[in-house]
Amino acid sequence: PPMTTETAHISVVSREGDAVVVTTTINYWFGSGLRSPSTGVILNDEMDDFSAHDIQNIYGVPPSKANFIVPGKRPQSSTCPSIFVNEGGDVVMAIGASGGTRITSSVSLTSMRVLWLGRNIKEAIDEPRLHHQLLPDEIEYEFKFPNEILEKLKAIGHKTKPAGAFGSLVVGIKRMKGGTLTANYDYRRGGSVDGFK
Numbered sequence: 001p002p003m004t005t006e007t008a009h010i011s012v013v014s015r016e017g018d019a020v021v022v023t024t025t026i027n028y029w030f031g032s033g034l035r036s037p038s039t040g041v042i043l044n045d046e047m048d049d050f051s052a053h054d055i056q057n058i059y060g061v062p063p064s065k066a067n068f069i070v071p072g073k074r075p076q077s078s079t080c081p082s083i084f085v086n087e088g089g090d091v092v093m094a095i096g097a098s099g100g101t102r103i104t105s106s107v108s109l110t111s112m113r114v115l116w117l118g119r120n121i122k123e124a125i126d127e128p129r130l131h132h133q134l135l136p137d138e139i140e141y142e143f144k145f146p147n148e149i150l151e152k153l154k155a156i157g158h159k160t161k162p163a164g165a166f167g168s169l170v171v172g173i174k175r176m177k178g179g180t181l182t183a184n185y186d187y188r189r190g191g192s193v194d195g196f197k
Contacts, residue, residue: 011183051065093173102168120182130142
């Protein structure tokens with residue numbers, strides 16, 4: 001898949017255990033198409049995240065009265081930078097993603113695989129994913145998603161369809177028992193992880 005140029009996510013965990021996760025976006029390619037003459041910063045086009053009467057957004061989400069433009073209101077967002085801690089308040093995992101409406105399902109599924117199913121962070125991010133955004137009422141699945149699960153979903157009435165280029169990029173860091181940090185950057189798009197002592 002091509003490199004993304006509109007949304008970025010970074011997860012950081014320090015050796016002291018502090019964590020920062022940030023998802024930032026200018027929305028679509030080159031944002032609003034305008035840049036600040038004084039700073040050179042490209043301005044975003046997040047007004048597009050509001051609903052407009054009778055217009056579906058680029059992800060096929062129909063308009064919602066709850067997301068119409070109102071003075072002082074922020075648009076709904078799919079971003080979900082997440083930090084998970086244990087009972088003692090220590091960071092266990094820092095994770096987030098880019099990819100529009102697929103962010104929430106990708107972060108949730110990856111987190112579930114690590115925290116509930118015991119996968120390591122690389123396995124959890126690299127495994128094929130499902131995506132469902134409520135509307136339209138269909139499940140998109142990545143190539144190589146287990147057919148057995150897809151058949152069970154169809155048997156209970158779900159509509160399924162293959163996803164094209166999945167378009168979601170997850171970045172995560174997991175603290176292992178003993179304190180070792182492991183990290184993975186989604187192979188679905190270019191990027192890398194790094195560590196410092």
